[in-house]
């Protein structure tokens with residue numbers, strides 16, 4: 001029993017469409033009803049909304065392509081000014097009507113010009129007897145353009161007296177987009193999030209030809225069991241599925257299990273997926289790094305990266321902690337070399353290195369006075385953040401968190417001294433989050 005029925009299109013086209021948009025049958029049926037037959041006038045404008053990865057872009061493009069409807073498709077983030085956007089719509093319209101590869105670009109400054117040029121562009125026999133669809137993806141960007149652009153698009157068919165339907169795709173609801181001056185209301189259509197069953201069905205479709213559908217579906221089932229509680233984004237899940245599939249197949253390829261040995265395969269893959277969740281999904285390492293690690297026979301290397309993922313510090317405090325670490329592990333006399341702006345090139349003297357074999361990291365953190373901490377801080381951040389927050393209260397917070405220790409504050413003459421308590425691994429993961437290459441500033445690693 002075919003899901004879509006429509007007199008205007010051949011049955012095999014509708015069947016093909018059905019195969020391409022799993023789990024979006026009801027939305028596509030609604031759209032088919034709204035579109036009607038090719039030559040029918042449709043709604044002036046539609047507003048399709050739903051969370052990211054709910055298939056708005058994909059379904060719309062597939063629908064228009066498979067039914068071979070005349071349409072233009074523009075991403076408003078890509079064409080982010082009204083001029084760029086309007087000219088791009090006109091360019092695509094010209095391609096529709098003239099079938100030329102590269103028509104002469106139209107220049108278009110205002111929405112009035114656009115309406116006039118649009119009407120001209122529609123005046124070809126091939127476009128006259130059918131509805132033309134203008135899709136504006138990421139429509140929330142229209143709010144950043146001139147105030148008349150959005151209302152103009154919403155009543156484009158009236159302004160140009162042409163058979164045209166404008167379709168807005170957006171991640172946000174219409175109430176947040178509606179201009180407060182009022183406008184013609186588009187017809188809303190909601191794309192709900194995919195359920196776990198939907199995701200299972202869509203992802204299982206991607207099975208590689210050399211493996212059976214059931215084998216791949218079982219794998220997706222395990223994958224969703226691990227990742228669905230933290231991630232419902234179809235694009236992410238698809239990426240993770242591709243990334244980890246070879247590991248899943250390993251026992252089958254090595255002959256240790258058959259394709260039907262679900263339990264054994266599950267045992268093999270589950271710890272692996274959990275590890276992937278700790279690192280790849282959090283973007284602590286890229287997927288290519290992850291693959292590299294898998295090839296190297298994953299040792300404990302990943303631990304250092306994710307062990308500190310739970311510590312969240314304010315941006316500025318991270319730099320404070322980095323400065324404290326540098327102050328604790330670099331000898332004070334080397335500060336000039338690391339932190340002076342125009343120091344020229346100073347090289348570490350060879351003979352100096354000889355009698356300085358002992359690593360500062362082996363000796364442990366040294367105490368430092370507050371003014372040295374502040375001096376280092378300002379030299380590493382001056383062009384990055386303005387010191388707006390109250391710096392002393394942030395230092396106190398770091399002490400409370402036991403990332404710093406206050407030593408000997410009873411000495412009124414010298415003021416408080418501090419010591420940094422965190423490990424190298426820790427400070428490296430903190431530095432990575434603020435794009436600071438701490439190794440370059442550590443004397444021990446010179």
Ligand SMILES: Nc1ncnc2c1ncn2[C@@H]1O[C@H](COP(=O)(O)OP(=O)(O)O)[C@@H](O)[C@H]1O
Nearest residue numbers: 021022024052053054055056057058202234235
């Ligand atoms: N029903 C579906 N069947 C197959 N793939 C889908 C489906 N819905 C979404 N996708 C895929 O998921 C990804 C995200 O979809 P997309 O249309 O970009 O979402 P949105 O535009 O709502 O943010 C795309 O790569 C798309 O191919």
Ligand SMILES: [Mg+2]
Nearest residue numbers: 056057058137
């Ligand atoms: Mg989209």
